[in-house]
Amino acid sequence: MERRILIHAPLGRDAALAAEVLARAGLPAQVCAGLDELARQLDQGAGCVLLVEEALAPGGFRLLRGHVARQPNWSDLPILLLTHRGADSPAVRQAVAELGNLTLLERPVRVLTLITALQALLRARGKQYQVREAERRKDEFLASLGHELRNPLTPIRTSGALLAHLYPDSAPLARVRQVIERQVTHLTRLVDDLLDVARITTGKIALRRERVAFGAVMDHVLELCQPAAAAKQIALTTELPAQPIELDVDHARVVQIFANILSNAVKFTPPGGRVALRAGCDGAMLRVSIRDNGIGLEPEAIERIFTMFEQSRTVGGQISSGLGIGLSLSRRFAEMHGGDVEARSAGHGQGSEFLIQLPVVVVAAPARRRAADVAAAAAAPAAAAPAVGSESESESARASVLVVDDNDDAADSLAALLELEGFSVAVAYDGASSVTAAAARRPDVIVMDLGMPGMDGYQAARQIRAAPGGGAILLIALTGWGQSDARRRTVEAGFDHHLIKPVDIEQILRLAGDRLRHATAAAR
Known part of the structure; x- marks a missing residue:
């Protein structure tokens, strides 16, 4: 933990006197004579910043406001400001509004008051560092958990494939293998979500962008979600644009955005219900609506559902199944692509609508020709090299x-x-x-x-x-x-x-x- 108190008082001997007082109290302090030095020391880390009102000149205020805005999520840097007139000064009122974790002490300030105020701020700062460490350990745990869960999935899937080879004509074993494959796929998806959480929170996830046809994305999404809808006899309808649309996106992440939201709609729609997916272009943005007639959302829950690990509750108050991270990941991935995800609902029992926006590149004839080429290639006789075990x-x-x-x-x-x-x-x-x-x-x-x-x-x-x-x-x-x-x-x-x-x-x-x-x- 960084415990240094950075002192910036540009006029007189205030900074030197404050440093002497803090040294006698056993508090580590660093005097920053100018803004350049203050900026360097802030970048190296600080437990607290001690300022006088004169330091809120335009340059100093911009420096502090920029540093506060760039802080990581765990950090809320304490700033102690010594003022002459409390919050009556316009500069102090602006500092209170924009500098975040700001404490005011009116001058002249008693030494004991200054020392105890700084000690309290440093204790609070210590709690922030503890939160950072807990977050780091959690992320490491999630990454390790994902790796360890993947290991047993491999022999399970391989053993299922062995059943098909050993007993190719056994219908009961074919059904068993289908169950194994479905559950392994589901577990794999949960593990991937856990790993994505760790990667996002540590900034280690990067998009691998490519030109992707929106229709191909939807084909993949429906392939993932249709079986669950069919099992509940839910009418899943789609209304897609007639014109070809291309996205400059990470294909896997965009499939994840839509599949998470669509599967969530199926999950919270009762058997025999309806889920409708409609898409269209509005200028340079693709807008997709996924609407269901399921259990709906209370107003206070609409933003909360996008919080990591937030789990919805059923009508009886029971926590629903799942990890509570799918919707959060969908919004994060949409934002990384320059888009957004929002939710709407008229209330409990009134169904829900999720609106997804993504930047698009609309392509006319070339996309159609490529789609035709792909279809023709798929229909052509297989002239490519055969699979292992069948050629020779x-x-x-x-x-x-x-x-x-x-x-x-x-x-x-x-x-x-x-x-x-x-x-x-x-x-x-x-x-x-x-x-x-x-x-x-x-x-x-x-x-x-x-x-x-x-x-x-x-x-x-x-x-x-x-x-x-x-x-x-x-x-x-x-x-x-x-x-x-x-x-x-x-x-x-x-x-x-x-x-x-x-x-x-x-x-x-x-x-x-x-x-x-x-x-x-x-x-x-």
Whole structure:
């Protein structure tokens, strides 16, 4: 915690006298003779600022107001202002209105009054630092929790895929596998929301913008939300613009915005109800309305529902299921794109309407031609390279894979599934063993977890790459860590791909198949 009291009194000896008084009381103080020094010291951190009224000249006031406005959420810097006439001065009234955590003491001030006032402000400042530390630990916990929850999801999903391979004609097992897949998908979405909270609060989330067709976004959103609506027999209607619309957005985040809000509408609409999605352009903005005839919102709840971890209550007062972060994430992501999300409701039992705004780029004929091209390509006979296991059994038989994971269930279930696909598979349960196995077997592909005790996946990958023949191996990182820092580290360690748990086995098969075909073509 930074406990220094910054003193700025530009006239006379007030600053020097105040520093002497504080030093005798054991309070750390730093005299700032000019505004440049005050600005530097504020940037380094302060427990409190002690000012005299003369310091509120235009330059000093602008400096303090700017610093107060730029503070992080946890911070509310205490400012103690010594005045001649209390709040009667226009400059002091402006300071009271705009400088936030401001305390006034009228001069001449008794030494004991000054000391006790500053001690109280420093204690309050200490509480702010405690809040910052608690927030940091919470964010670290959420990130670790998300990673740890992803680990068991991988063998669950892989085991479900194994059922389909082992008993392809069993209808009961097909239904069981569908249940497993739906629940793994739901859990994965909850885990992703938890990780997004940690990334947003620490400023580690960045948008990966690209040109995206609004119609493609809506197709993805409806694919995610339609099953829940059908299960409750809710009539889900859509009214989209006739003209093609393109967005310059992060596709995944925009899908998340609409899917969170639409799934929320389905969740709070009774069976047999209605949810209507309408979209249109207003100038350079896309405006989307999602309206339901569900339980509605009380006026005092309308803004509160966008607060992180805020959970709605049902008619009986019970807290609804979920984490209470979906709507908050939707608004945050919309704002990051230059848009907004707002809610409206006539009250309890009157349904709700959510309005989403996003900047757009409207494209006419080119978007239609691209859509037609995509449709034609989808309808054309598959001339692309076939999937692993279907093109050539001899190629698949020659391909060897090393699976590395300290979670035995995850490693063994993935190995079993890859063996059914025709690969020759070996398993290592720690980083050091993977280096030894790679040197002995020279596998074509290594699928490796990152977060292993002892030698982690990054270290193992570096050693494998440095060994003779290591450069020819396809290295796939399979991990619960998906943030940009983890991806950067996997590239630096020598991995070719970074897959997030729980991974779809088809992703691994596609990557392995591409490498196998390239190697075969080169050999010819």
